[in-house]
Amino acid sequence: MKITSVLALAIIAFLALAALAPSVLAPGDPLAIAPLDSFQPPSLAHIFGTDESGRDIYTRVIHGTGASLLIGIAATAIGLGLAIVFGLLAGFGPRWVDFGTTRLLEVLFAFPGLLFALLFIVIYGPGVVTSTIAVGLSTAPGYARIIRSRVIQVRTSPYLEAAVVLGRGSTTRIVRHVLPNVAGSLFVLATLGVGQSIVWASSLSYLGLGAVPPAAEWGAMLSAGRTYIASFWWMTFFPGLFIVLSAAATTLLGRAIQQKGRES
Amino acid sequence: MAGSLSVDLVAAPPRAGARGRLIRWVLLRLGGVLFVLWAVATVTFFALRLIPGDPAEAILGGPGSQASAEALAQARADYGLDQPLFTQYLVYLGHLAVGDLGDSYALRESVASVILTNLWPTLLLAVLSLAVALAIALGLAVWSTRGGRIAAGVGSLLEVVAAAVPHFWLAISLILLFSTFLGWLPPVSVPGPLGLVLPVVTLAIPLAGFLGQVMREALLDAMDSPFVLSARARGEGDGGVFWRHALRHAAIPAIGLVGWAFGSLISGAVVVETIFARQGLGRSLLGAVQSRDVPLVIGVLLVVALAYMVVTTLTDLADRAIDPRLKRA
Numbered sequence: 001m002k003i004t005s006v007l008a009l010a011i012i013a014f015l016a017l018a019a020l021a022p023s024v025l026a027p028g029d030p031l032a033i034a035p036l037d038s039f040q041p042p043s044l045a046h047i048f049g050t051d052e053s054g055r056d057i058y059t060r061v062i063h064g065t066g067a068s069l070l071i072g073i074a075a076t077a078i079g080l081g082l083a084i085v086f087g088l089l090a091g092f093g094p095r096w097v098d099f100g101t102t103r104l105l106e107v108l109f110a111f112p113g114l115l116f117a118l119l120f121i122v123i124y125g126p127g128v129v130t131s132t133i134a135v136g137l138s139t140a141p142g143y144a145r146i147i148r149s150r151v152i153q154v155r156t157s158p159y160l161e162a163a164v165v166l167g168r169g170s171t172t173r174i175v176r177h178v179l180p181n182v183a184g185s186l187f188v189l190a191t192l193g194v195g196q197s198i199v200w201a202s203s204l205s206y207l208g209l210g211a212v213p214p215a216a217e218w219g220a221m222l223s224a225g226r227t228y229i230a231s232f233w234w235m236t237f238f239p240g241l242f243i244v245l246s247a248a249a250t251t252l253l254g255r256a257i258q259q260k261g262r263e264s
Numbered sequence: 265m266a267g268s269l270s271v272d273l274v275a276a277p278p279r280a281g282a283r284g285r286l287i288r289w290v291l292l293r294l295g296g297v298l299f300v301l302w303a304v305a306t307v308t309f310f311a312l313r314l315i316p317g318d319p320a321e322a323i324l325g326g327p328g329s330q331a332s333a334e335a336l337a338q339a340r341a342d343y344g345l346d347q348p349l350f351t352q353y354l355v356y357l358g359h360l361a362v363g364d365l366g367d368s369y370a371l372r373e374s375v376a377s378v379i380l381t382n383l384w385p386t387l388l389l390a391v392l393s394l395a396v397a398l399a400i401a402l403g404l405a406v407w408s409t410r411g412g413r414i415a416a417g418v419g420s421l422l423e424v425v426a427a428a429v430p431h432f433w434l435a436i437s438l439i440l441l442f443s444t445f446l447g448w449l450p451p452v453s454v455p456g457p458l459g460l461v462l463p464v465v466t467l468a469i470p471l472a473g474f475l476g477q478v479m480r481e482a483l484l485d486a487m488d489s490p491f492v493l494s495a496r497a498r499g500e501g502d503g504g505v506f507w508r509h510a511l512r513h514a515a516i517p518a519i520g521l522v523g524w525a526f527g528s529l530i531s532g533a534v535v536v537e538t539i540f541a542r543q544g545l546g547r548s549l550l551g552a553v554q555s556r557d558v559p560l561v562i563g564v565l566l567v568v569a570l571a572y573m574v575v576t577t578l579t580d581l582a583d584r585a586i587d588p589r590l591k592r593a
Contacts, residue, residue, distance in 0.1 A: 112527020
């Protein structure tokens, strides 16, 4: 195994531990305020410093891992779920469905990046739930295009022709043949997608459109720290560092799996 | 259709055939652009009518403004909100067709003039960032494919990390390093080239990570391909093969991604312009989202969609010029 894969797995294991048992890594209370200790720079007592209410940022970052990863995973699940439906419809349905879906995707691609998420937030208002759905929706077209091409690749393969000859119905063909063959790509997409979703969701939170303070969640910590960037950099730097770590680790892992799939 | 085309090919000289296909391709693309613009306008128009609350109230400054019934009725009449929804839609499409994007609720100014004053700063930012990102990506890709094992490992790790960095965090880190500690560059975007450095670098680095990954894969792919083998068989040296053949091949996927990259830069501009307090389309869009300024949101999204479609069409044209295989399609 490559060093980068080992490193990525180590980071993911650490994040999983922080998400499932935060008290093991940070025994303190993430919401405990200590006004006398506010805005302490990083030191031995507070390795990531403290925020405006004297809360320990290391404790908050660790306790925020679960919520932050959950947002990323939920957004990816929404995006991939929609993309599977669209991809299957386009790749497996009649020609006019493929035509319609492809046009719809073209329209959605004209809202690049976070712009569709912003439109969604204008309609449904800011918040954790809306920003998670918004990120899921904006990632869906990209996934859908990849899944569509995979489905078409599988559909035109000899073993699927064989299934047609054997008289298998289209449901059986999708469930027994297409989905298992697309599953590998889905797994890679999901791994790569979680990092991307965390980054996008945290960007929305940073802009004040996602999770709100004082929740111990990375995005919320960022939006709280935004006001103090000029003087108290550690309030945004450390939650951001964890976002970079999780996004980089999931991407490295996704790439490694992709490579393995290609070699075998 | 395909049959008559191939007959044309036989009958007409090859140049005219190629030109005919190009014209047909351009017309199809133009139709596609118009369709997408119409769809974007329609989707945003109806989607934004789903907003809970009275648009007339939003025009008069939101629910807190306690506007009188007469003022609300006046605003409804002024903005045509008392008409049936479908009539409003037709009127709106009619205005769009002549380039009238309506008036911003919050800024008391026409959307077109808001967009015009904010378009150039954002385009300048996007184009500069794209150029810097392509340069970094190319450098990384070349270095990591030619620099041996360690360079390959470090290069690909750098690309992944760069692609994973959120813009806001990169901006904060760069401000900390270059403004707070070193004092070399201003922390906010001041007029002049110096104020552009940090915003451009912030936008360029994550994009360079993505583009670098794609270019490196294409380079490695090209080095394994038959045309490189045949160039070697003709006796061309290692460097000649790399710079003359492989690099050109690797440019194709990168150019294909320029449209996507441009879109992601505009999306990134929302964050970057906000952090560096820089005037631009992204910051206006965020302001419009926060104040639920419907006409301005629609206007900005339409302009971005148009710009995105123009860039993708141009890059597809460039692709056809570089990759002779596509001319037959």
